[in-house]
Every structure is written in C-alpha cells, then in structure tokens.
Amino acid sequence: MVKFRTAWWFKYTGRGTNIPITSMILNLKDLCAEPYKVHKTSCEFWVHLPVGALKFNIDGSTRGKPRTVVIRGVLRDCRGQVLGIFSSYVGLQDSNTTKILAIHKACMLCAAKANFNHKNIIIVSDSKVAVS
Incomplete structure (x- = not known):
C-alpha cells in the first residue's frame, strides 16, 4: 500500500x-x-494597499466532511507589516463553515479595536462560497 x-x-x-x-x-x-525540481505554484503576493487600509488574510484548515478544525488569520497594514494574528480551534465543522467562521472572527476582531473603525479593511479568503 x-x-x-x-x-x-x-x-x-x-x-x-x-x-x-x-x-x-x-x-x-x-x-x-532522481533529483527533484520544485515547481513554484501560483500564490498571492503582497499587493500594496491604499494608505490607511488594512488587509486580513484568513483561512480555515479542514477537508470535506466535518472534522476538528482551526481557523487562522493575519492582519497587515498598507506596508505589509503584520499588526496581528489569530489562530483558534472551532471544533467539528465542514470546510465551508470553517471559512465562514474565519471571516466572522476577522470581522469581530476589527470591530473590537476602536482605532480600526475608520479604516478600510479588506478580508481575503480562498473560498468563493464563504465570501458570497
């Protein structure tokens, strides 16, 4: 096998x-x-944001059926510097729910910080279903 x-x-x-x-x-x-050549896969590179904007890259780790999952996120400013991160265990979930919970957590963290209320915050996810 x-x-x-x-x-x-x-x-x-x-x-x-x-x-x-x-x-x-x-x-x-x-x-x-045989020597193995690593092929670079496509990935998202940092794109400069408008001055004052913030970007939250989020993700949830699960595959398919309900499993034990973790959600994660990284908040960066317009220069690409990390302002904060989160990682949270959310129990048994399916993949779509996991992505939605990660988006929700990012929104809640931004709402909790008073100095983020006036900022343009972009939340990026790899799930079209969760974003829609």
Missing part, C-alpha cells in the same frame, strides 16, 4: 507522468534517486 500511494504521489507531482503506475511501483527506487 505504501508503494502504491508513493507511486501515485510521484504521478500527481508530475514525475513519471508517462510511466504506467505498475512500472512506477516496481521501480520506486529509481524514481527516488
């Missing part, structure tokens, strides 16, 4: 895409010996 899963991992990451999975299982030692 370990060899099977490892072979599928190699296939998923782009190594051995033209090799049949059975051949990969039999020749895992050869695949492991």
Whole structure:
C-alpha cells in the first residue's frame, strides 16, 4: 500500500507522468534517486494597499466532511507589516463553515479595536462560497 500511494504521489507531482503506475511501483527506487525540481505554484503576493487600509488574510484548515478544525488569520497594514494574528480551534465543522467562521472572527476582531473603525479593511479568503 505504501508503494502504491508513493507511486501515485510521484504521478500527481508530475514525475513519471508517462510511466504506467505498475512500472512506477516496481521501480520506486529509481524514481527516488532522481533529483527533484520544485515547481513554484501560483500564490498571492503582497499587493500594496491604499494608505490607511488594512488587509486580513484568513483561512480555515479542514477537508470535506466535518472534522476538528482551526481557523487562522493575519492582519497587515498598507506596508505589509503584520499588526496581528489569530489562530483558534472551532471544533467539528465542514470546510465551508470553517471559512465562514474565519471571516466572522476577522470581522469581530476589527470591530473590537476602536482605532480600526475608520479604516478600510479588506478580508481575503480562498473560498468563493464563504465570501458570497
């Protein structure tokens, strides 16, 4: 089972895409010996905000069905400097609820700080469902 899963991992990451999975299982030692090139995936880079604006990047970690999850967020100013972070255990939730709870936590933290009331606050999430 370990060899099977490892072979599928190699296939998923782009190594051995033209090799049949059975051949990969039999020749895992050869695949492991090849140098591995890390391919950069697309990610969000810091985009400068208007002066006085704040940006909250939030996320929740869960996969699919209800599981034990944690929500996290990072608040930055217009220069990209971190003003605050949060990480909170929220119990058993599904992935959509997790993202919504992370957005809610970010909003509650911003509302609790009196000096954030007049600021332009942008909340960024990777979930279109939660944002809508």
